[in-house]
Amino acid sequence: MKTKLLLLLTIGALTTGCKYDNEEELYNCAVDAASTRYSITLTAIFSSYGCVGCHSGGVPSGGVTLENYAGVKAAITSGRLFGAVNHDPGFAPMPQGGSKMSSCDIKKVKAWIDAGAPNN
Ligand code: HEC
Structure with a gap:
């Protein structure tokens, strides 16, 4: 159970990270x-x-x-x-x-x- 939770948290952190990168690039990329x-x-x-x-x-x-x-x-x-x-x-x-x-x-x-x- 603990492992599953950790996995979910890791996936969450990774996907949030990607989203942030993409948004940042949208603003800076003309x-x-x-x-x-x-x-x-x-x-x-x-x-x-x-x-x-x-x-x-x-x-x-x-x-x-x-x-x-x-x-x-x-x-x-x-x-x-x-x-x-x-x-x-x-x-x-x-x-x-x-x-x-x-x-x-x-x-x-x-x-x-x-x-x-x-x-x-
Ligand atoms: C460290 C050496 C190296 C670098 C750096 C490199 N290439 Fe390549 N490239 C290769 C090799 C080796 C192949 C042949 C790979 C194969 O056929 O599996 C290749 C294949 C290719 C192909 C043919 C791909 C295909 O599927 O037919 C293209 C187009 C290409 N490279 C473009 C680039 C571009 C653009 C960059 C820079 C963003 C780049 N390469 C950087 C070594 C490199």
């Missing part, structure tokens, strides 16, 4: 296509999560190149990039070995993709 540019926002995101480190050079991880626009665009077109960063089922979750990107950064990636993933 995202639209105009403010989400490849040359500024997206390249910064891909280098800050170490994506470029693994996905560059002659033999990029998973055959995915993220060090230039052509490579990123190819990963967008194939649908692999968003599935990977959003941890959708059927995709290798990225960044590999690291924690998931912040939901704000995922929203920025999504806004840029929804705008047609322009080289801007």
Whole structure:
């Protein structure tokens, strides 16, 4: 009985924690296509999560190149990039070995993709 109560309290604390994080991000995360540019926002995101480190050079991880626009665009077109960063089922979750990107950064990636993933 005691164990059950403890479990319930732990689950309660965890879910409350998540809710708070999401609310905080909603307020601090201003995202639209105009403010989400490849040359500024997206390249910064891909280098800050170490994506470029693994996905560059002659033999990029998973055959995915993220060090230039052509490579990123190819990963967008194939649908692999968003599935990977959003941890959708059927995709290798990225960044590999690291924690998931912040939901704000995922929203920025999504806004840029929804705008047609322009080289801007
Ligand atoms: C530590 C190295 C490493 C880091 C950091 C990393 N990746 Fe990967 N990535 C890999 C490897 C290895 C694979 C191949 C995994 C597999 O096929 O199981 C891969 C696969 C992928 C794929 C193909 C996924 C699929 O299911 O087809 C995409 C897209 C991708 N990575 C994007 C990213 C992005 C975006 C980031 C940064 C948020 C990132 N990666 C960070 C090593 C890494």
